[in-house]
Amino acid sequence: xxxxxxxxxxxxxxxxxxxxxxxxxxxxxxxxxxxxxxxxxxxxxxxxxxxxxxxxxxxxxxxxxxxxxxxxxxxxxxxxxxxxxxxxxxxxxxxxxxxxxxxxxxxxxxxxxxxxxxxxxxxxxxxxxxxxxxxxxxxxxxxxxxxxxxxxxxxxxxxxxxxxxxxxxxxxxxxxxxxxxxxxxxxxxxxxxxxxxxxxxxxxxxxxxxxxxxxxxxxxxxxxxxxxxxxxxxxxxxxxxxxxxxxxxxxxxxxxxxxxxxxxxxxxxxxxxxxxxxxxxxxxxxxxxxxxxxxxxxxxxxxxxxxxxxxxxxxxxxxxxxxxxxxxxxxxxxxxxxxxxxxxxxxxxxxxxxxxxxxxxxxxxxxxxxxxxxxxxxxxxxxxxxxxxxxxxxxxxxxxxxxxxxxxxxxxxxxxxxxxxxxxxxxxxxxxxxxxxxxxxxxxxxxxxxxxxxxxxxxxxxxxxxxxxxxxxxxxxxxxxxxxxxxxxxxxxxxxxxxxxxxxxxxxxxxxxxxxxxxxxxxxxxxxxxxxxxxxxxxxxxxxxxxxxxxxxxxxxxxxxxxxxxxxxxxxxxxxxxxxxxxxxxxxxxxxxxxxxxxxxxxxxxxxxxxxxxxxxxxxxxxxxxxxxxxxxxxxxxxxxxxxxxxxxxxxxxxxxxxxxxxxxxxxxxxxxxxxxxxxxxxxxxxxxxxxxx
Amino acid sequence: xxxxxxxxxxxxxxxxxxxxxxxxxxxxxxxxxxxxxxxxxxxxxxxxxxxxxxxxxxxxxxxxxxxxxxxxxxxxxxxxxxxxxxxxxxxxxxxxxxxxxxxxxxxxxxxxxxxxxxxxxxxxxxxxxxxxxxxxxxxxxxxxxxxxxxxxxxxxxxxxxxxxxxx
Numbered sequence: 001x002x003x004x005x006x007x008x009x010x011x012x013x014x015x016x017x018x019x020x021x022x023x024x025x026x027x028x029x030x031x032x033x034x035x036x037x038x039x040x041x042x043x044x045x046x047x048x049x050x051x052x053x054x055x056x057x058x059x060x061x062x063x064x065x066x067x068x069x070x071x072x073x074x075x076x077x078x079x080x081x082x083x084x085x086x087x088x089x090x091x092x093x094x095x096x097x098x099x100x101x102x103x104x105x106x107x108x109x110x111x112x113x114x115x116x117x118x119x120x121x122x123x124x125x126x127x128x129x130x131x132x133x134x135x136x137x138x139x140x141x142x143x144x145x146x147x148x149x150x151x152x153x154x155x156x157x158x159x160x161x162x163x164x165x166x167x168x169x170x171x172x173x174x175x176x177x178x179x180x181x182x183x184x185x186x187x188x189x190x191x192x193x194x195x196x197x198x199x200x201x202x203x204x205x206x207x208x209x210x211x212x213x214x215x216x217x218x219x220x221x222x223x224x225x226x227x228x229x230x231x232x233x234x235x236x237x238x239x240x241x242x243x244x245x246x247x248x249x250x251x252x253x254x255x256x257x258x259x260x261x262x263x264x265x266x267x268x269x270x271x272x273x274x275x276x277x278x279x280x281x282x283x284x285x286x287x288x289x290x291x292x293x294x295x296x297x298x299x300x301x302x303x304x305x306x307x308x309x310x311x312x313x314x315x316x317x318x319x320x321x322x323x324x325x326x327x328x329x330x331x332x333x334x335x336x337x338x339x340x341x342x343x344x345x346x347x348x349x350x351x352x353x354x355x356x357x358x359x360x361x362x363x364x365x366x367x368x369x370x371x372x373x374x375x376x377x378x379x380x381x382x383x384x385x386x387x388x389x390x391x392x393x394x395x396x397x398x399x400x401x402x403x404x405x406x407x408x409x410x411x412x413x414x415x416x417x418x419x420x421x422x423x424x425x426x427x428x429x430x431x432x433x434x435x436x437x438x439x440x441x442x443x444x445x446x447x448x449x450x451x452x453x454x455x456x457x458x459x460x461x462x463x464x465x466x467x468x469x470x471x472x473x474x475x476x477x478x479x480x481x482x483x484x485x486x487x488x489x490x491x492x493x494x495x496x497x498x499x500x501x502x503x504x505x506x507x508x509x510x511x512x513x514x515x516x517x518x519x520x521x522x523x524x525x526x527x528x529x530x531x532x533x534x535x536x537x538x539x540x541x542x543x544x545x546x547x548x549x550x551x552x553x554x555x556x557x558x559x560x561x562x563x564x565x566x567x568x569x570x571x572x573x574x575x576x577x578x579x580x581x582x583x584x585x586x587x588x589x590x591x592x593x594x595x596x597x598x599x600x601x602x603x604x605x606x607x608x609x610x611x612x613x614x615x616x617x618x619x620x621x622x623x624x625x626x627x628x629x630x631x632x633x634x635x636x637x638x639x640x641x642x643x644x645x646x647x648x649x650x651x652x653x654x655x656x657x658x659x660x661x662x663x664x665x666x667x668x669x670x671x672x673x674x675x676x677x678x679x680x681x682x683x684x685x686x687x688x689x690x691x692x693x694x
Numbered sequence: 695x696x697x698x699x700x701x702x703x704x705x706x707x708x709x710x711x712x713x714x715x716x717x718x719x720x721x722x723x724x725x726x727x728x729x730x731x732x733x734x735x736x737x738x739x740x741x742x743x744x745x746x747x748x749x750x751x752x753x754x755x756x757x758x759x760x761x762x763x764x765x766x767x768x769x770x771x772x773x774x775x776x777x778x779x780x781x782x783x784x785x786x787x788x789x790x791x792x793x794x795x796x797x798x799x800x801x802x803x804x805x806x807x808x809x810x811x812x813x814x815x816x817x818x819x820x821x822x823x824x825x826x827x828x829x830x831x832x833x834x835x836x837x838x839x840x841x842x843x844x845x846x847x848x849x850x851x852x853x854x855x856x857x858x859x860x861x
Contacts, residue, residue: 043831045715172708184706184834200744577710589718593711635737635744
């Protein structure tokens with residue numbers, strides 16, 4: 001007997017809609033949920049490998065407490081009660097001494113974070129963090145500085161775009177299934193694609209123009225584009241006049257940044273820049289400059305992203321097919337939203353330890369900045385933070401310089417890791433709580449913003465195979481044991497779903513038919529003549545008062561990046577379409593698709609060093625060294641080398657990934673303190689490595 | 695040629711290997727074996743663009759398969775009703791004659807069982823009126839499960855449209 005469950009994938013943070021088939025208690029098939037026409041039955045390799053994760057014995061199976069020094073690799077299996085007792089007794093001590101604010105938590109954000117935020121709120125801590133300082137913070141804050149809207153405050157209608165401009169946004173390798181389908185439809189329909197990257201990632205293959213830019217000079221190229229577009233009047237004058245303030249200040253700032261000047265910085269011919277500007281102008285407003293997804297790259301990435309946002313405004317591409325649109329909420333469709341699980345918990349008056357939202361008003365308090373929490377743990381200022389919940393997030397993999405991180409983390413009294421996999425951070429935990437895989441766990445309801453807003457639900461397909469629990473159970477049970485049961489009265493996931501849905505007029509049963517509920521059958525567009533932006537003036541502001549008040553200029557003069565010396569290279573990293581950052585490296589199927597990483601190095605530069613293709617080379621930076629296979633290619637800039645992220649794993653339980661390839665983050669020595677002071681993101685491409693024959 | 699054809703649109707294909715993963719998952723393909731495989735060709739410069747094309751290589755399900763002729767035990771067979779070439783595992787003795795015979799390296803070695811396995815177009819799905827796993831889950835819809843006639847018609851249609859567009 002085969003049954004079907006509509007659910008939400010959990011193999012990466014995109015969380016696509018899926019349909020799961022179960023026969024006699026076994027998951028036999030997963031495919032895209034074709035009730036969503038944008039999805040169809042498609043699924044990426046990571047999503048397909050979900051069954052391999054589910055039935056893999058090399059994942060967390062029961063709670064564990066360390067049985068030796070931190071990081072010793074010695075563990076004892078314990079019951080859930082023992083694990084909870086260990087955590088609650090430590091937490092009670094910490095709270096008695098330092099208050100609830102001494103507890104922090106980091107996850108990877110997203111639509112299911114509401115319950116974890118509620119848990120921290122109930123304990124009286126403002127210190128919720130996510131991974132975004134190594135992801136989209138620069139883009140987010142750049143967006144806020146221009147529109148007053150966050151990073152997800154505008155969506156992109158790729159399918160109908162005529163020209164898509166990508167600054168390292170590797171659309172076909174770091175992809176979302178629905179988005180890449182729409183993007184490839186645009187390509188198929190003849191849209192122009194300009195791809196700009198020091199390395200020809202696969203997206204270059206799908207482009208109509210590829211520029212191998214000198215690493216770290218995106219901002220220079222962007223300045224010259226704005227220069228040409230303004231000087232030649234190639235922008236949407238009507239839109240700018242109606243909706244933009246600060247054009248004259250921009251005009252004044254931009255005047256010296258000519259294409260000829262940019263050519264010297266970027267290596268991109270001036271005439272090609274001019275030609276490009278004419279092209280995008282002819283196609284406006286159906287032009288999308290992607291403002292960056294993972295723009296935690298350089299110390300000026302915030303300003304690069306700001307210029308991209310400004311270019312979009314100059315194209316007048318807002319709330320128009322083939323451009324950017326406002327993702328609509330349930331409210332736009334005449335419905336009330338989900339009730340937050342923290343709504344009835346008293347507000348936390350303590351200020352965030354990392355200073356976000358008060359010391360640094362320009363940085364959103366929401367997820368804060370995790371690298372600043374490391375400073376807090378290290379110094380005890382402005383107040384001590386002593387307990388850290390790491391929830392399906394892997395800072396020792398995602399953040400730079402794991403050695404330095406461990407030195408700091410060792411000052412904590414309690415490190416709890418909640419995960420499905422053996423993460424790198426698992427190795428440094430005191431207590432490990434194993435979460436059920438997404439196929440074995442229900443999750444709180446999610447809001448889907450978009451042209452057709454709605455809600456969707458992850459529903460477990462089978463009962464847990466091992467002694468694992470769903471996140472909602474873990475947070476509920478911990479809160480109850482810490483005396484906060486009044487805010488977590490839930491006995492079942494249905495209790496939670498009913499609580500969330502109480503104002504929406506919907507019932508749990510409404511999700512059975514398709515797995516989601518769409519609140520509008522037609523796309524909702526705002527009246528383009530009456531747009532409002534959540535800034536002080538209600539318009540798009542090229543000059544940001546909020547940032548300038550904190551000494552952050554709206555327009556920062558360009559500073560050239562450091563040039564590496566002979567034998568030295570800027571270390572770049574990236575993704576493939578079949579690897580979720582580092583979470584899937586050990587997956588039985590994924591590890592077969594890509595078992596290790598190699599080092600992309602420019603052919604000429606390598607040959608000068610006596611390195612040939614396929615040869616093993618030594619990589620060195622500040623006391624860290626390792627061996628890796630060189631891949632010689634013309635398709636990377638001579639100043640840079642590149643490796644895939646997620647390899648060089650240190651947890652022996654992961655036999656397929658253990659010690660395979662090198663870990664890029666280990667070579668990012670000192671970068672925990674190198675971040676974009678204007679946008680908040682860590683500058684992950686600001687380290688240099690020496691490469692020599694091994 | 696069987697009654698079916700997996701057609702690949704190289705423009706839409708992004709080399710994401712969902713097809714390989716889907717095949718491995720569906721057919722419990724042993725470690726080291728790939729019933730379908732994407733072979734990356736490139737990057738090579740086409741105009742000013744560095745192009746990598748991922749070419750889908752599974753089985754052609756030949757009209758007169760070399761592998762079937764070579765098989766001494768009758769394990770390698772061709773379904774008379776639709777031409778799907780498949781291995782009946784019970785009959786395979788692991789002699790590898792099919793692997794030597796196939797000009798395209800299609801039959802795969804299963805080190806666990808000492809037998810050969812290969813693409814059978816997910817015939818159990820085909821029999822239910824469904825497409826093979828690789829086609830069903832293809833991320834961008836680059837793979838299509840069609841009859842040779844449909845493939846030809848589609849190609850002609852595309853060419854005709856292109857021709858008229860140019861005129």
